[in-house]
Amino acid sequence: MDKTSRAFLFRERLAGALDSRGLNRSDLARAAGLDRSTVSQLLSEDQPRLPNGQALASIASSLSVSADWLLGLSTHQGVAAEILDRAVQFAEADRNPVDDHLLAWQKEAAGSKIRHVPANLPDVLKTEAVLAYEYAATDYRTPGQAITGTRDQQALLTRPETDMEIAVSRQALEGFARGEGLWSGLTSDLRRTQLIWMGDLLETYYPSLRLHLFGANDRYSAPFTVFGQKRAAIYLGQRYLAFSATSHVRLFTSHFDDLVRHAQIRSHEAGGFVRGLGDAL
Structure with a gap:
């Protein structure tokens, strides 16, 4: 998967995680300690981009999901400890x-x-x-x-x-x-x-x-x-x-x-x- 495709997948999974939790962009920005403009860029319909390591970790932690899942590196949405408990x-x-x-x-x-x-x-x-x-x-x-x-x-x-x-x-x-x-x-x-x-x-x-x-x-x-x-x-x-x-x-x-x-x-x-x-x- 190239960088552009991964960015679109990241946007899709991030948007889905927000929707399933009833959260909006402002909620995510506050929870993850990010600027709202940064969140908007990550969720851009036309040109989404991938976050840096710190932003990715903050987003994954605030949503209680796996960073690997957000990036399309795993099919398991949960964090590692939860995945292990299920597995x-x-x-x-x-x-x-x-x-x-x-x-x-x-x-x-x-x-x-x-x-x-x-x-x-x-x-x-x-x-x-x-x-x-x-x-x-x-x-x-x-x-x-x-x-x-x-x-x-x-x-x-x-x-x-x-x-x-x-x-x-x-x-x-x-x-x-x-x-x-x-x-x-x-x-x-x-x-x-x-x-x-x-x-x-x-x-x-x-x-x-x-x-x-x-x-x-x-x-x-x-x-x-x-x-x-x-x-x-x-x-x-x-x-x-x-x-x-x-x-x-x-x-x-x-x-x-x-x-x-x-x-x-x-x-x-x-x-x-x-x-x-x-x-x-």
Whole structure:
């Protein structure tokens, strides 16, 4: 954009900001500490001009807008702190199913691709027995709440517009099959049932639901979900840190796509692989 075009855009945005606030040129001159003649030149219909740095800062501050927005360098009208507050938000639950947030964001992104990296196994593919075992000792979510939340997520799988990709490390599934770590107290029968049921679900809902298994020795990821192009959320425990800025969402999307590109077990093989782990128990 050349200087003349930027001056016309500046005038248009400045005039719009004044109109939306019910202010006139004299009001702006007083608030920004400028001569009225200076304001008139900036808003000239025929030959608008750009302000100097000090005048620009005063105008932006008095109108509570971003100087970058006035100059056409940003599409966000608000000042930086307000933009950050909107772009990054905490979502938390006090003894309520954290997945209430996930479910709402998932519904919001209906018809768009959802990319998900779970903390262990994906809740949407867990049996009720595994959920009951996992949440039996937690003080922030009861097994019943976990099961109800998962049922709601599973119901979304039956919708024709569903497009969900999940990336999990191959070692996480193999560790589950062996009963390692968190799963050390879960019987082999329950682990077998879980894996066979999970494999069946993957084959039933493919290609609307796709699981990719990457190598933990080759790639690492914190748990997060990308909801279409609107939002990304990283899981912090009993809280989600949610991002709505386009650049942030693209960053998470790029990271997920990298996990998919380096998957050791591809989505069309995942159902059979998972079921095979169960059959081997």
